[in-house]
Each structure stands twice: as C-alpha cells, then as structure tokens.
Amino acid sequence: MFPRETNLGHTQRLTIADFTLEAELAGGTADLHLSEAHRRFQANGGQADIHLRFHYGGMPDFPRDAPIFVSGGPWSLYRRDSRNHIVLALPDTGRPPYRLAELNSSFSSGNVYVRPLEEAFPEHYPPGRAQGPTAFDPFEYPLDELIMVNYLAQGRGVIFHALGLVDQGRGWLFVGVSGAGKSTMAALWKESGALLLSDDRIIVRPREGCFWMYGTPWHGDGGIGVPDGAPLERIFFLAQTPENRVQSLTIRETATRLLVCCFPPFYDPAGMAFTLELLGEIAEATPVAELGFVPDPGVVEFVRGAA
Template sequence: MKGDLEGVLPLEFEELGAAHCSRFRIGGVSVEVAGDRDSDVALVPSLLPFRVEAGVSDINIQVKWADSLTPRAGRQLFDSGTTWRVYEDEAGFQFDFNSPVFGKRPYKRLHVDKRFRQAALHMSEESFAGFPNVAEPLEYPLDELLIMHRLTQEQAVELHSCGIVSSDGTGNLFVGHSGAGKSTTTRLWTSLEDVEILSDDRIIVRREHGEIVMYGTPWHGEAAFASPASAPLSRIFILEHGLGNTPVRLSPSQAVAELFARSFVPFHRHEYVNSALEFLQDVVNVVPCYRYTFEPDERAVERILNFHD
C-alpha cells in the first residue's frame, strides 16, 4: 500500500496471503506476520529463539509500505515520551513509532483491532530511504507492546521478574523493580546444575489448562537470559535487599498490590487494569507469595532450596 497516510485510517485487515510469512510465540501468544518482502517478516535476533513453524495464530500482522506517514491528529491515549504513542478510534488502536533519526514523522504505524487479533503495520519509505538496511518491522518495543496488549484479552499478565525452574521442577518467580536484584538472583542460581532460567527480567504469567504457568520472554535484563520455555508456577517472591534471607508470607491483598506495582499493564484503559487485577487475585489464591529480604550470595539460593511453605 503506497501513499501518504494522513489522519485516521479505517482498519482494513486482509487475509495473510502475502509472498513471505513468519511466526513466533511468546508467553502462549502466537503471532503470524506476512509481507511482500522477505525483510518485512524477518525476525530480529531476540525473537529467533521464539520462532515457530506452524500453528493457529492469536495475532495476524500484515506488513505494508507507504510513501510517508503523517503525524496523527486525534485522541491520544498515551505518550511514552520517547519512541511511541497510542491513539484510539472506533475500529481499534493506532501505535505511532518515532525516532529523532527519522525526523518528526512516524517511521512506522501499527493499526490493530480492539481485541488485538488483526493488525496492519505500515512502514514509511520516506523514513528508511537513507537507511535501506535498518528497517526492522518487528523490532522492540513493537513486539512487547503487541503482546502486552493482547494479554489483556486473556488470563495473563507480564511481570517485572525473573523465572527460575529448579532441578526438581519447582517454578520460582522472583519479582522486583529495577535494581531489586533480579539479575543478581539469576546469576546466583546459574551456579547450580539442572536449573533453567526462563528470563532475568520479564516473565509472562498465565492460566493454562487449569494451572498457573510462567513463560520466558525475549526482553531480558543485564544477565541476558531469554527462553521460550514455560513451567508451572510454584511460588512467588517479592525481592528486597536486606539482611537475613527471610521469606515472609503475604496476604492475598498485599500480594496483589505488590505484583500489580511490578506489572506491565496498559494503564490507558480501565478495563485492562481491572482484568489484570482480577487475574492477579486468581494467581495469589493458588500460588503462595512471599516478601523475600535477601543478601546477594549463595545463602540466598540455599534458603529457597530448603524452604517449605
């Protein structure tokens, strides 16, 4: 699709019949991307471990090119202050992505329906004219924004956390803000044999086949662990630096508040917030949640390995 995309465009989603196609799956959400160029559907390196060959897609994206993309004038829901803004119209949502490198016009625009199932991703020929090898339609943060919003339609939420599966299959989730010790915790656990690290920074928790499961994501932290694997969630620990390596059980209401404060939820719609809170309540009703004050050495790991609810 060529031309200058101005103002509000009606969402027009086509069958994925383009010449090229790729698929990936994050946190139980399957995405299919179609385009006329091989580069349109190329997965960025962080997504390659999450690639899948076939299956039913939860989200379908059609990649198209326009001569240019005019800045949107309309009801803005949220401005990240740096790289993206989101708008809403009767058909769905529009995400505009900007960079000082490309000037004031958006260099790509994602139109998506209200349930985050069908999407059209428009790339600007004008923006990439001087950078022919730079265009990456699926680059961060588009991938995370799309998945994060799709989770609002399911029993799932993304948490600022590291997920670690011990040798006996116990799935421990360590939740914390930046600087709370997620990467440190991850490094401490890697000294053990038969331990699987799903992620050192962002985990998707969801209900699947009647149980609460945690999934790794591509959006890693300093320790750079990012796995597409999943595991049943056994315990949740809210990380805090301190003395004693002491886990203290939280009440359900305390646990929901702590988890929500460390979640990635689109706050621009109250129903998304309510959905996340309801799901987190379901989680803490079946998975024990603790505040874990820990010291950054191997004793912190031993305390969890020998801990019993």
C-alpha cells in the same frame, strides 16, 4: 541494527506463552529477519493467534486528535472507530513516526507500516551513502511487547517485571522493579542446574486449572529468554538485605505489589478490570513471600530450603 546474514523471509513466526505471532510482508522487495533474542522463540507453523501484515515504504495518516496514552518514550496509542493505532516516533525530535501499527480492537490482527530507514534515521544515511537495508525486524521492541500487553489484557494473562526459573520441576517467580536484584539473582542461579526462563519479563496466564509462567524475548542484562513454561508454584518479591530472610505477605499486600510490578493497560477500563481481577486470583492461589537476600551463591540453597 538490521543484520541480513540469516533468517530472511517474507513470513516470520514466534511462539510466546503458547501464543503464535505471525508477521507477513505485504509485497515489495524487503525481507523480514529475527533478532537473536527472537530466534529462540521462532515457530515453523501453526495457526496464528496474532497476525500482522507489514508494509515497508509509505506511511499512511493516523488519528492526530488526543491520544489515549502517551508513554513519555517512543510510543503513543490512539483510537478511532474501534481501531487501535500504536505510533512509534523518536521523542523530542519533531521527526515523523518510524512505525505505525493499525490494529483491531482485540490486538489480534492489523497492518504495520515501516518508514524506510534512510528517512526515519537520516543521520545514519548521509547523502551519497547507499540506502538502508531492506531487511528489517518485524518484532522490534517495543512494538511486539506493546501488542502482547494489550492482547493478554483481553482475558488472557499479564506480563511481570520478574525473573522466572524452574528448579527441579518447581516454577518460581522472583518479582521486582528495576534495581531490585533480578539480574543479580539470575546470575546467582546460572550454575544451579535450574532452567531460567527470563531475567526481566515473565508472562503469567491461567491454564489447565492453575497458573503457568513463561519466558519472553524481552530479557534483562543477562540476555536470558527462552520459550519454555511451567506451572507457577511460588512467588518471591525481591529485596536486598544484610542477611537472607523470608517474610510472609497477605493476599492484599501481594496483589498490590504485583500491580506495581506488572504491565497493566491503564488506558483500557475493561483490560484494567481483568488485570486487577487476575492479580487477585494469582495472589490468592499462590504461596508468596518477600525474599530479602545477600548477593551470594548461598541464596540458592536458602531459597530451596524456604520453598
């Protein structure tokens, strides 16, 4: 879970969607390492847009009154005195949190506390076995994505459930919920010569008078995720049908479908208002269609012709 073979250090940086995230270890003997998916996004320097100080060992207390949001999975969000507290804990186990992030109101800086692995996951470290490794991944999912979702919602962008690719300089977004066919479509395009940005999560943000889309480390079944970006030229909503077809959509239909397939901060009124406005702008500015497709290589040329 925490390999030690390469990439060790007390500081690690990523660049995602042209934003730099910096993780700094606040003393101690532990090291930070990056997963294979994150190493593709590794940055060597530059000013950090998001700065996180990591503390390995002790875990401070956190607000235990009503949470702002409970995911139903491993994370919950609390807020106190304009500080955001993301609490990561294994659900339905009664165990204490294994990570706690205390972040400022804009999610751009804060402290992250990491419980020692032998305490957080004792089943992997029975009595008599050596203690857990002291190299850990600071950007381990879902914390990195949660911070980015909320950071983007401060007027910067949005994350979609989508396959993104660049074909002959044209940026296309294939949007769909789980099971819609993103991984299938990615596999069909793999030998096409197109640059695949991600097969599951794409960031879209305004830049230079248009919308740009970027790959992310949060890949799907195909393991595809690169840091490149490109101007967004067309959006396709995926549907699996008996034959290849495209069907135009209204701006209202597009905005509604985009909302279903994005990561909006429902618990943040200001962030939600920005996200809804941004989705409307994307829907109005971008050609959109529903793409019904057969899982066959012929869909590649069909899409090229339709676009």
